[in-house]
Amino acid sequence: MTPRDLIFFTxxxxxxxxxxxxxxxxxxxxxxxxxxxxxxxxATGFGICSLIVFFFRRPMTSVEAMLLTVLLxxxxxxxxxxxAGYRDISIxxxxxxxxxxAMVLGWSVGSSVIRVERYPNGxxxxxxxxxxxxxxxxxxxxxxxxxxxxTFHPDYPLLLPGVVVHAWRYxxxxxxxxxxxxxxxxxxVAVVVLAATLIKLRSPTIGLLMAFVxxxxxxxxxxxxxxxxxxxLSAFVVSTIALICLYESDESKPPGLIALAGFMAGxxxxxxxxxxxxxxxxxxxxxxxxxxxxxxxxxxxxxxxAGLALPLAAIVYFKLTIAPPNDLFDNxxxxxxxxxxxxxxxxxxxxxxxxxxxxxxxxxxxNPFLPILAFIGLAGVDRSVMxxxxxxxxxAIIVMLQVGYFVIYVITPLELNYHLNSSMDRLLMHVWxxxxxxxxxxxxxxxxxxxxx
Amino acid sequence: MIRKTLLxxxxxxxxxxxxxxxxxxxxxxxxxxxxxxEDVTVIxxxxxxxxxxxxxxxxxxxxxxxVTALTLKGEPPDxxxxxxxxxxxxxxxxxILVRGAGEPFVIGSFKPGDSVPPIPDNLVQxxxxxxxxxxxxxxxxx
Numbered sequence: 001m002t003p004r005d006l007i008f009f010t011x012x013x014x015x016x017x018x019x020x021x022x023x024x025x026x027x028x029x030x031x032x033x034x035x036x037x038x039x040x041x042x043a044t045g046f047g048i049c050s051l052i053v054f055f056f057r058r059p060m061t062s063v064e065a066m067l068l069t070v071l072l073x074x075x076x077x078x079x080x081x082x083x084a085g086y087r088d089i090s091i092x093x094x095x096x097x098x099x100x101x102a103m104v105l106g107w108s109v110g111s112s113v114i115r116v117e118r119y120p121n122g123x124x125x126x127x128x129x130x131x132x133x134x135x136x137x138x139x140x141x142x143x144x145x146x147x148x149x150x151t152f153h154p155d156y157p158l159l160l161p162g163v164v165v166h167a168w169r170y171x172x173x174x175x176x177x178x179x180x181x182x183x184x185x186x187x188x189v190a191v192v193v194l195a196a197t198l199i200k201l202r203s204p205t206i207g208l209l210m211a212f213v214x215x216x217x218x219x220x221x222x223x224x225x226x227x228x229x230x231x232x233l234s235a236f237v238v239s240t241i242a243l244i245c246l247y248e249s250d251e252s253k254p255p256g257l258i259a260l261a262g263f264m265a266g267x268x269x270x271x272x273x274x275x276x277x278x279x280x281x282x283x284x285x286x287x288x289x290x291x292x293x294x295x296x297x298x299x300x301x302x303x304x305x306a307g308l309a310l311p312l313a314a315i316v317y318f319k320l321t322i323a324p325p326n327d328l329f330d331n332x333x334x335x336x337x338x339x340x341x342x343x344x345x346x347x348x349x350x351x352x353x354x355x356x357x358x359x360x361x362x363x364x365x366x367n368p369f370l371p372i373l374a375f376i377g378l379a380g381v382d383r384s385v386m387x388x389x390x391x392x393x394x395x396a397i398i399v400m401l402q403v404g405y406f407v408i409y410v411i412t413p414l415e416l417n418y419h420l421n422s423s424m425d426r427l428l429m430h431v432w433x434x435x436x437x438x439x440x441x442x443x444x445x446x447x448x449x450x451x452x453x
Numbered sequence: 454m455i456r457k458t459l460l461x462x463x464x465x466x467x468x469x470x471x472x473x474x475x476x477x478x479x480x481x482x483x484x485x486x487x488x489x490x491e492d493v494t495v496i497x498x499x500x501x502x503x504x505x506x507x508x509x510x511x512x513x514x515x516x517x518x519x520v521t522a523l524t525l526k527g528e529p530p531d532x533x534x535x536x537x538x539x540x541x542x543x544x545x546x547x548x549i550l551v552r553g554a555g556e557p558f559v560i561g562s563f564k565p566g567d568s569v570p571p572i573p574d575n576l577v578q579x580x581x582x583x584x585x586x587x588x589x590x591x592x593x594x595x
Contacts, residue, residue, distance in 0.1 A: 216471030218478035366470030
């Protein structure tokens with residue numbers, strides 16, 4: 001990527017980030033720290049920009065400019081320029097852990113940038129699916145929706161290609177490196193959301209330690225730079241669970257937070273087909289307490305549905321007008337499905353794979369599972385958190401999603417061993433940041449920066 | 454006291470473990486082949502002269518056929534053949550690459566240096582990129 005391309009790529013990302021910030025700012029409570037709003041802003045901005053590309057395509061920049069103008073107008077009307085929200089950053093006694101984390105983050109990003117330079121088109125899924133879709137969206141003319149059928153998996157949703165096209169439009173060419181950089185940014189989104197949420201709800205040490213574990217998962221970092229959509233999906237999954245936790249932890253139950261959670265869940269579904277069951281189980285889990293606390297549940301689900309509406313509209317439109325049937329469900333007979341469902345050896349094989357790949361999916365040399373468990377055990381478990389609706393909801397969402405994936409493996413038309421070995425590690429990546437968030441939530445708050453630093 | 458010390462040690466282990474994991478990943482990055490030798494980039498560089506020829510002489514050509522030595526012999530494509538076809542299909546977007554010799558324009562992809570097998574009678578060579586890729590045209594195309 002030339003310096004000129006890099007400048008325009010940065011501009012594209014700043015515009016997406018600013019749109020995301022202004023929307024997140026309107027939805028977060030006024031007393032929320034600004035750094036928390038900034039942490040949630042990039043995911044929101046990427047989601048919005050992708051939807052703008054999909055719905056408007058050619059006049060994308062005009063729509064973005066209009067949206068930015070309106071958002072800035074309302075922002076200036078309701079805000080005075082103030083740094084009050086950042087005050088708590090300046091009074092932080094930054095623990096040495098934060099400096100070490102910044103160093104590790106810089107190292108990881110540097111390594112990823114080199115990987116993108118060497119493999120500008122990404123690995124197979126990157127060029128064969130996501131970048132192919134982006135190229136047709138960017139340069140396919142009026143027939144792009146038909147032309148995209150000449151790619152692998154044209155039924156896959158278009159959030160990631162949309163964000164790539166957003167960046168390409170500002171750059172002025174289809175710079176392949178931009179797609180890898182977008183992948184790295186989504187990885188950073190997941191890391192920042194994970195750390196910021198735990199810093200706000202638990203402590204800086206817990207937030208940073210869990211972020212260390214995520215950034216120290218080599219496969220996660222490699223998939224991000226290789227332009228796979230699993231990392232962006234995981235960023236939206238962790239953002240959704242984080243926002244549900246933030247909403248439930250706030251006594252005023254700010255509707256904006258749960259609406260933002262709905263938007264993130266919708267963006268997850270707009271990223272990959274696996275995001276659709278995620279959004280569905282999230283709605284089901286949020287709806288579950290309807291019988292014993294109806295008014296709170298209705299308020300929660302209504303806010304969530306409001307945020308979900310826009311990405312859901314894009315998905316429905318895409319699935320009805322552009323996407324062909326999914327290869328896992330097309331031309332299936334009930335006899336074939338029944339034969340697979342009644343074959344117990346398939347269940348055993350999937351379970352064995354879950355155990356085997358579940359232990360190694362991060363590509364670790366140093367496996368963090370036991371140290372995390374030891375850390376939680378030594379720091380003490382906060383039972384009140386484990387009894388909270390938000391924590392239980394997060395766990396239920398992840399468990400139900402995995403059950404859904406399990407069922408898909410049972411009925412898959414592909415050779416089972418091949419399907420398991422080629423996808424299970426990536427499916428576990430989807431929930432990995434979310435698992436770290438929920439693990440961090442259980443740790444007692446008393447673990448102070450001093451303890452580690 | 455013991456508990457705090459253990460907690461400190463476990464936290465330190467997580468941080469050091471992150472360094473270790475990143476070190477291994479970083480070492481793997483250092484061993485990656487140069488950008489110019491990456492598969493898709495190689496295919497792209499082989500194809501570019503044909504793209505320039507298409508832009509110069511036939512800018513509206515959208516669907517392009519694809520044949521290889523294997524398919525010209527009537528044999529099914531092997532996995533490597535499939536991979537190269539998929540890579541070229543990606544590189545050529547927004548043009549559409551389809552297998553077979555039935556389109557108005559057809560690209561023949563061969564190993565450089567190998568003799569080119571006899572092409573179907575309906576095709577006429579219009580451009581040899583010198584990279585192993587040859588552009589053909591249907592004889593009846595106006």
